[in-house]
Amino acid sequence: xxxxxxRSFLKATVGGxxxxxxxxxxxxxxxxxxxxxxxxxxxxxxxCGRMGRSDLGNTLTEPLARVVAVCDVxxxxxxxxxxxxxxxxxxxxxxxxxxxxxxxxxxxxxSPEIDAVIIxxxxxxxxxxxxxxxxxxxxxxxxxxxTYSIAEAIALRKVVEAKKIILQTGSQQRSExxxxxxxxxxxxxxNGRLGQLKTIKIGLGLDRASGKKPAPTPAPANxxxxxxxxxxxxxxxxxxxxxxxNSLNGRPGWITTEDFxxxxxxxxxxxHLDIAQWAMAQELGGPQTIEASTNFYQxxxxxxxxxxxxxxxxPNNVRVILDQKYPLGIRFEGDDxxxxxxxSDDSGGKPSLQASxxxxxxxxxxxAIRWAPSRSHHGNWLESIVANRPPIAPIQQSxxxxxxxxxxxxxxxLKRKLNWDVATExxxxxxxxxxxxxRSARKPEYDFNLILKKAGIA
Numbered sequence: 001x002x003x004x005x006x007r008s009f010l011k012a013t014v015g016g017x018x019x020x021x022x023x024x025x026x027x028x029x030x031x032x033x034x035x036x037x038x039x040x041x042x043x044x045x046x047x048c049g050r051m052g053r054s055d056l057g058n059t060l061t062e063p064l065a066r067v068v069a070v071c072d073v074x075x076x077x078x079x080x081x082x083x084x085x086x087x088x089x090x091x092x093x094x095x096x097x098x099x100x101x102x103x104x105x106x107x108x109x110x111s112p113e114i115d116a117v118i119i120x121x122x123x124x125x126x127x128x129x130x131x132x133x134x135x136x137x138x139x140x141x142x143x144x145x146x147t148y149s150i151a152e153a154i155a156l157r158k159v160v161e162a163k164k165i166i167l168q169t170g171s172q173q174r175s176e177x178x179x180x181x182x183x184x185x186x187x188x189x190x191n192g193r194l195g196q197l198k199t200i201k202i203g204l205g206l207d208r209a210s211g212k213k214p215a216p217t218p219a220p221a222n223x224x225x226x227x228x229x230x231x232x233x234x235x236x237x238x239x240x241x242x243x244x245x246n247s248l249n250g251r252p253g254w255i256t257t258e259d260f261x262x263x264x265x266x267x268x269x270x271x272h273l274d275i276a277q278w279a280m281a282q283e284l285g286g287p288q289t290i291e292a293s294t295n296f297y298q299x300x301x302x303x304x305x306x307x308x309x310x311x312x313x314x315p316n317n318v319r320v321i322l323d324q325k326y327p328l329g330i331r332f333e334g335d336d337x338x339x340x341x342x343x344s345d346d347s348g349g350k351p352s353l354q355a356s357x358x359x360x361x362x363x364x365x366x367x368a369i370r371w372a373p374s375r376s377h378h379g380n381w382l383e384s385i386v387a388n389r390p391p392i393a394p395i396q397q398s399x400x401x402x403x404x405x406x407x408x409x410x411x412x413x414l415k416r417k418l419n420w421d422v423a424t425e426x427x428x429x430x431x432x433x434x435x436x437x438x439r440s441a442r443k444p445e446y447d448f449n450l451i452l453k454k455a456g457i458a
Contacts, residue, residue, distance in 0.1 A: 040066030041139075041382055044114045046105050046129060048072040048081030049243055049252060051143055052120035055170070055378070056081060059118060059141075060088045064382040068113060071102040075222040078103070080248055103224065105129050109136040116385060118378075119143065122254045123261040125230045127152035131448050134159040134167070135455045139385045141378065143170040145270035146398040148262070150406045151438025153399040154425060155448055160395045162457050168381035168391040169398035171274045173343075175374040181353035183371055184361065185332060185341035186279035191368045193360050194334025199319050200276045201333065203326030204268035204308075207256050210301040214238050220245050231446035232259045233439075240301040256302040263304030265292075265412070266405040269322065272330050274393075274401035275341075278371075279332060280318055283397040286404050286422045287312035287320070292411040310408040322408065336360075410436045 043065050045056045052072070059065050067088075070081035082099045089097040102108045108117060109132055116139035119129050127147040133140050134156070146169045147153040160167045173182040189197055216236035219225035223245075225237050239245055241260070243252035254260035255267060277283050292310035297303055310322040329342030329352075337356035345351050355361050364370070374380040374392040384391040403425060410433050411418050419428040427433035441447040452458040 040064060041385055042066050042068045042113055042115045044069040044071060044102070044108045044111075044117050045081055045085075045120070046071045046108060046117050047120035047122075048077040048084075049074075049120065050249060051170075052077070052118075053081065053084060053248070055118045055120050055141065055143070056084060057088075058376070058378040059382075060085060062376070062379050062382055064379070064386060067099065069100040069102060069108060069111070071105050071108050073103060073224040073227045074243075075103075077248065104227065106132065109133055109138060115139060116141070116382075122228075122252070123266070124148045124232045124254075124259065127156055128231055128446060128448055128451075130156050130167070131159050131451060134163045134165050135451070135457070137163060137165060139165050139381075140167040141170065141381050142167065144274075144398070145262075145266045145402050145405060146395065147402060148260075148266075149438045150403050150425070152448060153402045155452060157395045157399050159452060159455070159457050166381065166385045166388075166391060167395045168377070168384065169393040169395065170377065171271060171393040171398060171401070172377040173271050173275055174278070174371070174392045175377040175380060177376050179343045179352065181341040181343070182275045182330070184353055185330065185339045186275050187364060187369070187371060188339055188360060189279035189332040189334070190281060191364055193336070193364075194332055194339065195336035197280065197316070197318050197332060197334045199321065199333040200279070201326050201331040202269075202272045202276060202320065202322045203328045204264040204272065204322060204324065205328050206307060206324040207264055207302060207304055209297050209306070210240070210256075212240065212301045213299065214240070214301055229442075231441040231443075231448075234442050235259065238301070253301065256304050258296070258303045261304070262406070262409050264324075265305060265308065265310070265322070265409045266402070268328070269405040269408070270398075270401055273320070273322075273404045274398065275330055276320055277397075277401060277404065280314055280316075282314055282400070284400055285315065286400050287314050287407065287420055288422075289313045289417060289419055290404075290407045290411045291417040292322075292408045293415065294412045296412075305409070305412055308412065310411065312404060312408065406437070 041064055043059055045052060048070055060067055067085045072078040078101055082101050085099040086097050117133050119142040121129055126142055130140055130142050147156055173179055216238050219237035240253040241257040242254055290312050294305040294308040296305050307324055312320040331338055331340040337360050339360055340354045342352050372392055380392045407420055418433050421428050444450055
């Protein structure tokens with residue numbers, strides 16, 4: 001296939017909504033070959049747990065993708081990821097399909113066969129894997145929150161921009177499937193349907209104590225616990241702080257263990273604050289002040305925050321309030337009414353998109369601000385790689401969403417009001433708060449600053 005016809009193929013695949021701009025320089029020459037596999041972006045799945053298999057399943061069905069490898073530090077999960085991918089292709093009638101397996105993500109990044117990676121590891125390892133992937137020139141889909149800390153997010157943005165790769169954050173509420181309600185609500189608020197936006201109320205749910213004490217045990221033979229622990233503080237293996245030994249499903253314990261994830265303030269917060277900032281035209285901005293309160297669980301397997309209340313003040317006197325008493329979702333309130341959005345209709349039949357007046361949800365004018373089309377989140381990522389254009393959830397915006405979430409967590413830890421400087425991405429005259437924007441890696445090999453310096457990007 002000649003280059004001109006290859007370009008036509010890719011443009012037709014992506015669709016006319018964005019068109020084909022300039023093919024990225026780091027797309028390998030083999031993508032222009034005549035063989036059918038050459039028409040695909042070769043993808044490796046890093047992390048084959050609950051969300052990893054969800055990401056893998058979504059990517060397998062995308063016409064632009066060819067999953068060629070899976071990677072996990074848990075041999076059981078690695079085998080499950082391999083089986084899932086092979087079964088998919090065999091189910092389509094392909095013969096002799098073999099998905100490569102990797103124990104160490106660094107071996108994935110060293111493979112010239114792989115163009116792009118999906119990073120579905122625990123939150124505390126997002127930054128390290130993504131930074132090294134960007135240095136290796138791999139395009140990236142990374143689960144939200146984009147990183148564990150503010151310092152990591154800023155570093156990841158730096159290397160992504162330096163290497164000019166496409167990074168999509170897993171903020172799938174920005175895409176059309178499966179939840180259209182968030183796009184509709186945020187577009188309406190952004191276009192002034194509510195008049196002057198006054199308040200945004202966000203419910204994130206509540207993590208509850210387990211009632212169980214931490215109980216260290218030897219790590220199972222199938223898990224490389226040293227590699228799983230990564231940059232996090234040294235500590236013994238506790239099954240309830242990692243993931244179930246004998247199950248691939250269910251919510252893993254690391255989500256409620258503060259050394260590995262900061263709790264619902266960054267878990268659901270990364271989703272909902274992201275949409276709130278989109279609606280406020282603050283996707284590249286952030287709060288001016290933050291005041292949050294909570295109690296952190298003690299003497300329990302669960303170590304993240306419990307019941308919480310947080311208030312963030314944004315430009316134009318918009319106040320964002322997060323509280324577990326609110327229903328899971330986002331309520332935009334303005335002078336002319338309110339709009340509420342969530343993922344699914346509730347058990348009582350209330351729809352996922354509600355308004356004080358149905359006229360607030362009527363079609364927008366032709367000249368209104370509209371979000372870019374994104375039929376599916378993984379598809380949008382792949383299309384963006386081909387078209388060499390920003391995806392629907394780019395690193396520049398997910399960094400700002402992460403900063404707002406982490407600022408609330410830092411206020412929780414310090415138990416006081418904080419002032420945030422959007423321009424410098426730091427707290428104003430507050431050494432204690434700024435010290436919590438990052439943490440030291442337990443070993444040099446896990447220190448992203450050293451990795452950036454070695455790559456000449458520091």
